[in-house]
Amino acid sequence: MQRSGIGYDVHRFAEGRPLILGGVEIPHDKGLDGHSDADVLSHAIADAILGALALKDIGFYFPPSDASIEGISSLKILEKVRTLVDEKSATINNIDSTLITEQPKILPHVEAMKISLAAALGIDPDQVGVKATTNELMGCIGRGEGIAAMAVASVEILD
Numbered sequence: 015m016q017r018s019g020i021g022y023d024v025h026r027f028a029e030g031r032p033l034i035l036g037g038v039e040i041p042h043d044k045g046l047d048g049h050s051d052a053d054v055l056s057h058a059i060a061d062a063i064l065g066a067l068a069l070k071d072i073g074f075y076f077p078p079s080d081a082s083i084e085g086i087s088s089l090k091i092l093e094k095v096r097t098l099v100d101e102k103s104a105t106i107n108n109i110d111s112t113l114i115t116e117q118p119k120i121l122p123h124v125e126a127m128k129i130s131l132a133a134a135l136g137i138d139p140d141q142v143g144v145k146a147t148t149n150e151l152m153g154c155i156g157r158g159e160g161i162a163a164m165a166v167a168s169v170e171i172l173d
């Protein structure tokens with residue numbers, strides 16, 4: 015059975031943190047605030063896959079109160095989601111995603127993100143779409159207060 019899911023996430027910028035997007039450290043003067051590494055793209059993708067499986071959201075599986083996820087790479091979260099995919103006898107057809115931010119430029123890092131996201135999910139980089147746009151300087155994202163990400167996932171449940 016063909017299934018699809020959506021995911022959305024947003025994190026605010028914070029000084030003194032690395033900027034991690036899609037498992038890749040991006041050179042920038044600030045990072046994102048959050049309990050894990052605040053990888054907004056990985057979080058949106060995780061929720062999209064969980065949604066396609068009709069499971070609960072990322073906050074259920076990785077609650078902020080869980081000290082064991084403090085500062086972890088969000089690729090570990092995607093690896094855990096991959097085990098849930100396996101438990102459902104499902105396979106991932108493809109992922110698509112969009113980052114929404116004014117800064118920094120995302121395009122130079124897209125290929126590296128696709129490779130790291132695909133490795134965590136056990137799929138091919140050609141099955142992972144990563145795109146970026148700005149918010150045309152409007153609203154909180156437009157003022158550079160943070161980064162938002164949205165994602166869709168298509169999965170096949172085999173039984």
Ligand SMILES: [Zn+2]
Binds near residue numbers: 024
């Ligand atoms: Zn998040």
